[in-house]
Amino acid sequence: MSSKAAEQKLDSAPLYTAIAYTLVAVIALICVLPFIVLVSGAFSSESAILKEGYWFWPRDFSFDAFAYIFRYPEDLLNGYKVSIIVTVIGTTLSLFISMMAAYVLSRKDLKHRNALAFFLFFTTLFNGGLAPYYIWLSRNLQLTDTYAVLILAPMFNVMYILILRSFIRESVPEPLIESAKIDGAGDFRIFMKMVLPLTKPALASIGVFTALAYWNDWWTAMMFTNKDDLIPLQYLLYKMLSSINLSAAMSQHVTNLDMPKETFKLAMTVIATGPIVLIFPFVQKYFVSGITIGAVKG
Known part of the structure; x- marks a missing residue:
């Protein structure tokens, strides 16, 4: 049988x-x-979209929306440059500092570690509001019109730190750390040589979400930057969209139906998501490992 x-x-x-x-x-x-x-x-014309709606292939093929976006190529290239710099540096620093904080909170020999974890979690429930936040960054720290504000303002996500702490607890055996300390290794060396290599899947997973947050962030630039050379791509496209909506609202001519309002939104999304779509396949292996780790045991 x-x-x-x-x-x-x-x-x-x-x-x-x-x-x-x-x-x-x-x-x-x-x-x-x-x-x-x-x-x-x-890649459709504005009039075709308004009359016939969306479909799986272009209707009345047109480059009007992309032509409107690329009217000022220097501004677009500068937006890409700012977004890439902020995303790369911000994601690297955020992952490194968040992982260090998670490692410290995961250590059982740390006094008051539960109190520290609660202090971090408390900030996700209550905050001081927008006005103190703006005053603190602009007046006290004087970060207005700098790359630092674009990098530091969205850097920390407490939930990511807590997730990394749980990942370290399950992926890095305590006897392994104790044996390294017996051999004379310090905490920072253990962190660099043992914890980081063993937590690559978690770093890749959290790194994808952190990079997406930096890449899609336009609110920080709107609040704290006034210089044109510090405008990231998302905020630049937002300003273009506001400009085209304002022009359409002020105009009363029927011919302006061909102004790429709806198609501009679609073209803007294609341009903004293009780099992310190209990069994601390279981290997909670690991303999948990170989100499935611990799902099967035995």
Whole structure:
């Protein structure tokens, strides 16, 4: 009976595999279809979008939306430069400092570690409000119109620190750290040589979300920057969108129906998400490992 059961199990394995692949393909298609509609709409004319709506391929193929965005290529290139600098430096510093904080909170020999963790978590529930936040960064720290404000303001996410703390607890065995201390290694050396290599999946996962937060951040630039050379891509596109909406609202001519308002939004999304789409495949392996770690035990 056991051999027959094993044979039946082997015979049913290809069926289960086919069903699983089919479900995954359907889900992937559902996820990709909106992006296809987005790209096709970006290459359609404004009048076609307003009259016929969106579809899976361009209607009345047009580059008007992209031409409007690339009217000032210097500003666009500068926006890309600022966004890349802020995203790379900010993500690196955020991951490094957040991981150090998580490692400290994970140590059982740290006094009052629970109180420190509660202090961090408390800031996610209550804050001083927008006015004290603005006054502290602009007047006390004098970070206005600097790269520092674009990097430091969105740097810390307490939930990421707590997630990394839990990951370190489960992925870095306590005897391993104790043996390293017996051999004479200090905490910083243990952190650099042992903790960081063992937590690469978590770093990749949190790094993706942190990089997305930096890349999509336009609010910080709007609040704390007045210089044109410090405007990131997202805020530049936001200003362009506000300008085109204002121009459309002030105009009363029927011919302005061809002004790329809706298609501009789609083209703006394509330009803003392009670099992220290109980078994600390189970190996908670590990202998947990070979000599935601990899901199967035994």
